[in-house]
Structures are given as structure tokens and as C-alpha cells.
Amino acid sequence: MSIILEAAGVHKAFGGLMALHNVDVKIEERKITGLIGPNGAGKTTLFNVLSGFMKPDRGQILFKNRDITGEDPQKIVHLGMARSWQGLRLFENLTVLENVAMSLPRNDNENAVKIILGSWLKNQTKIKKALEVLELIQIKDRASALVKELSFAEQKLVAIARLLATEAEVLLLDEPTSGLDEKTVNMVIAPLLKELVAQRGRTIFLVEHSIKVVFNMCERVFCLNEGQIVASGHPLDLRQDEELNRAFFQII
Amino acid sequence: MDLLWPLIVDGVCTGARYAILGMGFALIFNTQRMFDISFGGIYTWCGFALWILVRHAGMGMTSAGVMVLGLAFCLSYSIQKIYMSRMRNRSDSAVSILLGSMAVLIGMEAIVTIFWGGEIRAARVGDAEVFKWGSIQISDIKLYTLLFALSIFLLFRYLFMRMPLGLNARAIATNPLLSKIVGLETEKIITLTTCFGCMIIGVDAVLVCADTGVYPAIGFQSVLIAFMAVILGGIGSFAGAAIGGLTIGFVRTVAVLQFPTLWQEMILFVILFLIIAFRPIGIFGIKDWKSEV
């Protein structure tokens, strides 16, 4: 399988704090890869660097063999990689439908004039696509509700929906299941992520704290601790390693 | 050089005035971390109060001055308690505080305008005493300005900051969330610190009223100056605000050598504009402040 996303020799420091130190990560196409590590290990920082929200001090980010180090975040989304946020960062004062519709990429028939002056509600393609995404995530019935009126679980679903709407090939998910109950995770999220990869050709890289989820979904896992990759491999193989087991799989 | 001295003296004294304003606002802003500009209204009221007490109630300058400072404290306390504190815990408190305090400022100045019109009111009775050293002369008020500025600086930098209130204010200024968790009564501390800040600002109102006089819009002017002093000197730094004020006051006075008077005021705004555009932190600012997106 080919490597679609790669971080090579990435260093990132904040003042005196070394957040990422010589991080090498290779993400294979059409697989679900996990990123685990204790709090403060630098997982979100890595995501920020990968998605263009932060520039690494040293190192490169390669996406589809193209160097995207230091590119603007929105450009990277256009190239095909998008991320979700640990704190959700939804548009609280907008409806679920609006959150998703905004994330859809430009249609072919949308020129500048249409974007600025055309009513998006009348754009059939957009509405159709948005509703499709909502259907997939199973929150279509809440389409016209304001995001701030939703429950936490529903908001998490909207966050994933919004990410999907970008139609990006590579999805970086920052703790998609934290705070959700087991049922939702097992019945909605896990099957959805698997389907995205298996049937819709996406690649998923996710930060997770739940070992169950990691074992259930990830074919490969990177372990980050204090800014360094300490191990990588298939979850089952890593489980065998005594030290790792203690350091990671117990804490988490 | 003889011609230069009066200008320099004037510049330093204006700088001292602006430093006082800067320090007062720095106290308020560093603790609150929000743009509460209600002190402008208090400034106008203090100026007019002094004028009324001295010219109409026949009080002596000193006693009137002390009363006005007390008034500054009380006004600030009322405004904070009755109005400002209620908006502080909202999610969009920054907007509310800014606009709300602006409303208070406009309202207070409007009341003064309605009753006393727009003329300049000065409290001075009789001529100024002038002190001389060689070719340097300095009027009494200007000398007092320097002394007050220095005293306020020393008092607050070294005494206040070591007292409980000062320490707590500093804590809140550096880390509001942690302060709350640790159990500091942030509301009370913010209110008290703001009141002291307004008192400092009241000092300048007294000095100006006694010297050249006040008019309703002077409160707003003081807000502008205080802003510039703090932004130039650095957000989060008390000494920086003093230095910022000193610089602005001095430069503004001395600039008359080069620039026509008309453009002088505009220069200040250009400086403000450029500072925010290129270095919002200011000269001595603290880095954690949200100066960039």
C-alpha cells in the first residue's frame, strides 16, 4: 500500500518547550491509523502541523508525494486533507445544515458571482450533498436545529459530518469518540469510519484515548510520548511489548 | 538652548500627565483584561466637580482635590457594582463591557454638557506660582504634576504590588482562570483595582482642571491618551504604561518644532495605528496577551 501522508523529521517547539521532536509518521492509503499517547504528548500539535495550522520548525510534511510544509490550512483542505478539532469548534450559532453546507467544496457550476450573491439554499446540488452527509451520520432529523441547542453527543456527530462534507480523502480526527457512549461509538461511529475506508476510499488518521476503539479500528498505531514517536505497528504486536504495554495501554 | 528649555520642561510635564493616565488605565486594564472605558466619564465628572467645589463652594484646592479623588473612587465603585460586574460573566463580555462602558462615558459627558455647556471651566483662582532654576521655569501645577506622577509610580509599583490587593490583582492579570480556581474573589479584586485606577486618573483630572481647565469631552480625550500610553508602553506592564505616557506626552509637545500644530493630533493616531498594525504588544508588553490571531 502506498504512503499518502508523511511527516518527516518534524520538530516543533514553543518557547522552551519541545512539543514534537524528530517525528516520523507514515500513513498508508485506505487504512485507519491511530495516534495514541498520554495527555500533552503532542498529538494535537502533530495534527496542527499536518493540517497547516502550525509550521514545523524543522522537517517536512508530504501529502501525495507533494511537499505541503507551511501551506495554508484551506489550501491543504483543497488538496484533500481535512481535520476535526478536539474542542469541536462548530459554528454554534448556525444550524446543523448550515455547518455542513458551509464545508462542502465548491461545485463546478459555482462561480464567484453565485457564491457571493446566489442563495445557497436554492443550490440543489449543495443541499442534496449536505443532506446525504447528515443521513450518513444519522442526524438528518436535526438538520434545522442550532448547533448550540444540541446535546454533546449530537454535536460530536455534527463535527464528523462537517469533516466529511469537505470531501477530503484524508481525514484527521482528533478524539472522535471521547465523551460518547459505547452504543453510539459501536453502532454509529465505528461502522461509519470503517465504511469510509473500505467503500469510499478514504484514509483515516485518528487520535484516540480509548484502547477499545484503537483495537477495534486501527490497523496501525503510532505511539507518541513527550513529543517523540516511541513505537509504531499493529496494535496486537505492540500489545506484546511489555514496556509499551505498561506505558501506554495501562495509562490510557 | 534657552528657547529649548521651556519646551523640554513642558514636554516632560505633559509626559508626566499622560503617564498618570497610562498608569491608571494600566491598573484597570491589566486586571480586567477588557476595555472598560467608563473612567473617561469619571474623568469629566471629577474635573467639573473640582471646578464646582473651588469656584462655587469656595473650597480650598487641596481639600477639594481630596474630595474629588474620593468621588472618583465612589463613582467607579458604583459603576462597577451596578453595571459593569453584571456583564463580566457573559460569553461575549468583551463586547458588552466595551460598549457598555462607552455608553456610560457618553452618558456622563452628556449630562455635564446639558447642565454646563461646552465651555472650558478652570478652577484656578489667581495667578500661577512660578519656580525658577537658572533658565528653567516651571509653574506650580506643572511641578505638582511631576511630583504626583512620580509618587503614583513609586507607590503603585513598589508598595501596592506587595500588598495583598496588589498581589491578587497581579495574579488575576496573569492568569484569570487559575486565580478563580485557587479561590480568589476575582469580582471584588477587579472592582477595587478599577476604583484605584480611577482615583489615579482622577488625579490628572484635578491637575488639569486646576491648570488649563476642563470641558465635557475631555474625558474621552483622556481615554484616548490612556489607550495610547498603554498600547505603546506595553499591555500588561504598569511601568510600560508610565513610560508610554511619558513618551507620547513629550513627543507631542516637542513635535511642534517640526510639525505644524494642526497635524500634531493626527500624528498620535498614526502612531497608534502603526503600533497596533505591527507590534500590538507594545514596547514592554507581556507576550501571552492575545495580540495576534
Place this chain on the structure above:
Amino acid sequence: MEYLLHILIIILINIILTVSFNILLGYTGIFALCHAGFYGIGAYAATLLMKNFGLEFLPALVCAMGITMLCSLIVAIPGLRIHWDYMVIFAFSFQMIVYHVMINWMELTRGPQGIAGIPVATIFGFQFDSKTSFLLLCLVITSAVVYFVKRIESSSFGLALKGIKDDEMAVKSVGKNVTTYKIIAFVMAAGLAAVAGALISVYISYIGPGYFDLHTSIFILICLIFGGMGSIRGAILGTAVLTALPELLRFIPNLPSTILGGTRDLIYATILTFFMLYRPQGIVGKTKQ
């Protein structure tokens, strides 16, 4: 009757101002307190073009829009990197700079005495010299502006602006170029303010720096807060009420101008005070808290 027409004209012109300011404040959340500055640049530009170059109204209007839009970049571009809190002071200092330029640049603006004798609005030879005809002109132009802004509000662009108001980083993370959108919003708002500027200059046939100072910017702001930010209906309602209300004061005989001005300011201050405390969403707005 003439007086009523006058009030309506002023209301219509003010609506252009508030509705365009709404693009920045209500939709995008940019607190650019310098709208009167754009208003003024538009007014002076249109005036000079009509008076010194003999342009008719529409060409002068379009050129004035262009000039104002260019000037707005001075605020828009540095404004991209500035945190919200600073935007207020930043825009405000721009406003003051513009005001001082108007007062001091004698050769161009005639300073505090302003420019008088502005020719009546002429379109293809037809002169709008009666109040009635000018009212109709304003009605047409204001409606066009409101329609334009309404289209923006319901467009993808408008949606993105609202997203920027909530969370700028999130908008970037869904692939939208926040920088471009913010600049476009600025430029549009400024251009529309210039339209109001052109209108006011031919209406009163005199303009002076005092019409375009901080006071006016604050007035526009208060109209939005009163009526409700983020909605066109709110902007129109707020503008209509707050423009008409102080006019009632004029009916009190022999009121000296300072008391008139002071009372008006006091009314504004009271409105702002109450609304910030009890109803920050304005009359029309939905409850946010």
C-alpha cells in the same frame, strides 16, 4: 410635509450606512468602528468629482465607491492579523486619522469649513432638485443596496462570514479562505458607505468633517445594537427609530444647541446602556444567551 420628506431621506441614507456596517459587525463579527470614515471618504470623493471635474452623479458615485474601497484596504489588510479586541481601537484610529485629514488638508477638503455649493444630483441630464424627486432616487438606491445585502446574507459567502464570526479557525479547516472573505466584506461595506456619502453630499449640497466623525460611527453602531445586529430588518428598524427620535427634540422651542446635543447623546447612551445589559441582541434579534 417638507420636513417629513427630509426625515425620510435621512433615514434612507442612514439605512445604507447601517445595513452596510452590518456586513462587518453583524455577519462577520468585525468591530470596525470607522464606518463614518468610509462614509466621509465617499462623500468627499464624490463631491470633488462632481464639483471640480463636472461629473454627473452616477459616474461620480461609482468612482467614489472605487476610491473608498481602495482606502478600506488600509484597514482591512493589517486588520486580518489583529485580534478582535484590538480591531476596535485600530479601526477607530483610522477613523480619527481620516477625520484629521478632512480637517487639516485645506487644499483638498477646505478644512473645517467644508465644501459648499455641491451641484444637485444629475442623471443623464435630469436634475433631482426637488425633495420629492430626490426621495424617489434615495428609495431606489437604498432598495438596491438592501436587496444586494440581502442576497449576500443568504449566499454561501454570507454563510462563510457568519462562520467567521463564530470561529475563524474552523472556517479555515473546512477549506475557506478567511483572508479573502474578510477583505471582500470590508471592501463591500466601505463601497456601500461611499454610496451614502455621495447621496448626502448632493442632498445637503454641503459637507463638512463634522458629519463624518466618531460620533457618526457610534450612531451607526447604536442603530445596529438597538435594532439587532445580524439582521436587515433589525438594522432598518433601528435606523428608522434612532434617526427620527431625536428629531422630536427639535419641536421643543428655544432649546440651545448644547442641550439639544447633550440630550441626544444622553438618549443614545441610555439606550446603549440598557440594551447592553438587558437585550444585547436588539429588538429584532433572537436571544443569544
